[in-house]
Amino acid sequence: MAGRDTNEGVSDDYPLSVGESLALIERQQRETQRRLRVNPAMFYGPWGAAYLLGFGSVFLTYPTAVPLRLPGAVAAVIIGVLFAAATVVSIVTGVRAGRGLRGPSQAAGAMYGWSWTLGFCTLAAVNNGVTRLGLPHDAVTLLWSGSSLLLIGVLYLAAGALFQDRFQYGLGLWMLVSAATSVFAGVPGNFAVVSLAGGGGLLLAAGYFTLRPPCPRR
Amino acid sequence: MSAIGSLPGLDPVIHAQARLRVMVALAGLSTGDQITFPRLQQLLDMTAGNLSTHLRKLEDASYVQITKAHQRRTPVTYVTLTEQGQRAFADYTTALRALLTAPTDQLGD
Numbered sequence: 038m039a040g041r042d043t044n045e046g047v048s049d050d051y052p053l054s055v056g057e058s059l060a061l062i063e064r065q066q067r068e069t070q071r072r073l074r075v076n077p078a079m080f081y082g083p084w085g086a087a088y089l090l091g092f093g094s095v096f097l098t099y100p101t102a103v104p105l106r107l108p109g110a111v112a113a114v115i116i117g118v119l120f121a122a123a124t125v126v127s128i129v130t131g132v133r134a135g136r137g138l139r140g141p142s143q144a145a146g147a148m149y150g151w152s153w154t155l156g157f158c159t160l161a162a163v164n165n166g167v168t169r170l171g172l173p174h175d176a177v178t179l180l181w182s183g184s185s186l187l188l189i190g191v192l193y194l195a196a197g198a199l200f201q202d203r204f205q206y207g208l209g210l211w212m213l214v215s216a217a218t219s220v221f222a223g224v225p226g227n228f229a230v231v232s233l234a235g236g237g238g239l240l241l242a243a244g245y246f247t248l249r250p251p252c253p254r255r
Numbered sequence: 256m257s258a259i260g261s262l263p264g265l266d267p268v269i270h271a272q273a274r275l276r277v278m279v280a281l282a283g284l285s286t287g288d289q290i291t292f293p294r295l296q297q298l299l300d301m302t303a304g305n306l307s308t309h310l311r312k313l314e315d316a317s318y319v320q321i322t323k324a325h326q327r328r329t330p331v332t333y334v335t336l337t338e339q340g341q342r343a344f345a346d347y348t349t350a351l352r353a354l355l356t357a358p359t360d361q362l363g364d
Contacts, residue, residue, distance in 0.1 A: 053270060053271070053272055053275070055351050055354045055355050056355070058270065058275065058351050059348075059351055059352075059355065061272060061275055061276065061279075062275065062279050062348065062351075065275075065276045065279035065280060065283075066279055066283060068298075069279065069280045069283035069298060070283060072298055073283065073284070073298070136294060137290055137291035137293060137294025137295075137297075138284070138288055138289070138290055138291070138294065139288065139289050139333065140284070140285065140287045140288030140289050140335075141285065141286070141287045141288065142284075142285035142286075142287075142288050143288065
């Protein structure tokens with residue numbers, strides 16, 4: 038039975054030296070972290086691309102300095118498809134990471150995941166409720182870009198606190214700055230801010246987490 | 256097990272490569288978390304028989320706690336390190352580091 042173990046052909050009764058033991062511990066720790074921890078890049082990547090390209094295409098439906106002009110329907114399809122794809126990737130990633138695990142960290146992860154759904158459902162209710170009072174079109178888009186980035190920022194602040202990750206906290210701060218900037222940028226500049234600062238920021242964060250080995254946490 | 260004889264002060268339950276790997280993997284879980292047998296098996300690339308043999312030895316030493324639960328009528332086995340197991344693993348790594356820095360002539364005694 039021990040012979041079928043796939044750890045570099047070392048059988049179980051092989052006498053481990055101190056050095057070998059320490060090396061084995063380090064190797065197994067790395068392997069365990071790699072397989073158990075979700076790399077945040079798995080969330081940031083798809084959402085960064087969805088924001089960059091989705092809101093980038095909305096920006097291009099307005100007459101801007103950019104010579105390309107997209108029909109509204111095209112932008113709507115691009116945004117719909119990319120957001121649906123990012124949602125599916127996020128759910129699959131979250132569910133797969135928690136497979137075969139239960140306990141406090143799983144409960145915390147699930148509650149954090151639901152915070153996004155609950156937050157954005159409430160945001161939609163609030164924004165639609167306010168919009169019904171008869172806001173000008175520009176005010177509606179500014180309301181959406183500002184409030185969405187604000188919520189995203191606050192949720193990253195929470196992730197930074199929950200997972201003891203200063204980088205994610207910093208990303209949250211970046212999103213808060215982007216939220217305020219987008220409102221003051223006006224229309225259609227707000228879409229450029231959501232696309233470049235929001236989506237671009239997420240893609241940079243994805244790059245950072247792809248290159249940085251995930252740190253062990255307790 | 257010749258390894259134990261040559262390295263005094265190391266916990267013989269942990270100082271065997273398969274069980275050491277099991278301990279490291281379980282110690283890598285967040286505090287209080289439990290892992291199912293199949294996921295642990297997948298994590299370690301061990302056969303089911305091999306893993307259960309080693310888990311039994313670790314359970315006999317009270318280093319791991321094995322819980323049988325039911326999810327949608329399917330029995331699920333959860334594994335987690337006990338407090339005693341966490342302490343034993345911490346002591347083991349401390350002992351390893353001490354041996355590494357100790358003058359080599361002491362190892363022969």
